[in-house]
Amino acid sequence: SAVISQKPSRDICQRGTSLTIQCQVDSQVTMMFWYRQQPGQSLTLIATANQGSEATYESGFVIDKFPISRPNLTFSTLTVSNMSPEDSSIYLCSVEGDPGSPLHFGNGTRLTVT
Amino acid sequence: TQLLEQSPQFLSIQEGENLTVYCNSSSVFSSLQWYRQEPGEGPVLLVTVVTGGEVKKLKRLTFQFGDARKDSSLHITAAQPGDTGLYLCAGAQGNEKLTFGTGTRLTIIP
Numbered sequence: 001s002a003v004i005s006q007k008p009s010r011d012i013c014q015r016g017t018s019l020t021i022q023c024q025v026d027s028q029v030t031m032m033f034w035y036r037q038q039p040g041q042s043l044t045l046i047a048t049a050n051q052g053s054e055a056t057y058e059s060g061f062v063i064d065k066f067p068i069s070r071p072n073l074t075f076s077t078l079t080v081s082n083m084s085p086e087d088s089s090i091y092l093c094s095v096e097g098d099p100g101s102p103l104h105f106g107n108g109t110r111l112t113v114t
Numbered sequence: 115t116q117l118l119e120q121s122p123q124f125l126s127i128q129e130g131e132n133l134t135v136y137c138n139s140s141s142v143f144s145s146l147q148w149y150r151q152e153p154g155e156g157p158v159l160l161v162t163v164v165t166g167g168e169v170k171k172l173k174r175l176t177f178q179f180g181d182a183r184k185d186s187s188l189h190i191t192a193a194q195p196g197d198t199g200l201y202l203c204a205g206a207q208g209n210e211k212l213t214f215g216t217g218t219r220l221t222i223i224p
Contacts, residue, residue, distance in 0.1 A: 004156075033211075042202060042217040043157070092156050102147050103204075103212065105156025 002027050006093050006106030013083055013113050020079045021109045023093030028073035031096040034066070036089050037108070043092065049076040083113045117141075118205055118215035126221040127193060135188045135218045137203035144208055146179055146186045151200040193222045 003026040013019050023032065032049040047068055048056040055068035070076045080087050093106040118139045127133055137146070145164045149157035161170050163179035163186060170177045174197075176189040190197055203215040 009154075040200070040217075040219060043214045045211060048211070094156070102159040102162055103157075105158070107155050110154075 002029060002095050002104045004093060004095060004104060004106040006109060008109055009107060010110040013111065015084055015113060017083055018079055018081045019083065019111060020077050021091055023076045023106055025074045025095055029095040029097065030073070032070060032076045033094045033096070033103070034068065034078045035092040035094060037092060038089050046078070080111065085113045087111065088113045118203055118213055120203060120215040120218045122218060123216065124219050126223060128223050129195060130192050133190050133193060133220070135201055136185070137187065137215050138185045139205060140184065141205070141207070142183050143205035145206045147204045147206070147212070148177055148188055149202045149204065151202065157202055195222045195224050198222050
């Protein structure tokens with residue numbers, strides 16, 4: 001199974017600033033996803049990171065707030081822009097092998113916005 | 115949007131007891147996955163069930179997929195402190211993106 005390195009593992013940021021989270025996979029994968037998980041809650045899909053094209057965002061998430069890069073099949077970044085305390089959450093990168101197959105997750109980035 | 119409701123939301127029991135977690139939906143899924151997440155880590159896949167009525171066992175964990183493929187259950191026998199974590203079901207519909215359940219936070223008291 002894919003090994004996913006996500007960093008930073010945690011950060012405390014000030015309101016109004018931006019944070020870029022990196023996700024590195026040890027093998028080429030077709031599908032990469034970014035999820036948000038509020039403390040103690042389930043996962044909400046932010047977007048699908050598409051290699052070579054713009055990310056596909058889920059309802060309630062927009063590119064200006066969560067710009068995503070996917071320069072190749074092993075790497076992606078998620079930026080949380082102009083942060084507010086409501087953005088405090090865990091952000092998780094995940095990858096999928098074949099369509100419909102189980103997901104592998106990074107260990108997440110715990111973000112606190114003050 | 116397909117909803118997967120898990121119950122209970124929280125469960126705290128003594129070591130050695132048995133428990134069941136439920137995952138229910140009004141939608142039909144082609145497969146259903148169960149994940150466990152421990153603090154500071156991402157969710158880790160436990161099992162995938164595909165066939166209606168299917169039962170899979172993973173040591174002390176028994177997973178069942180409902181006949182109509184709308185619901186699933188996870189039964190843990192003789193719970194251990196290492197079973198503590200957030201349990202998430204996730205449903206797949208063909209090649210569509212996974213829908214995650216609302217989660218069950220399980221605490222096993224030594």
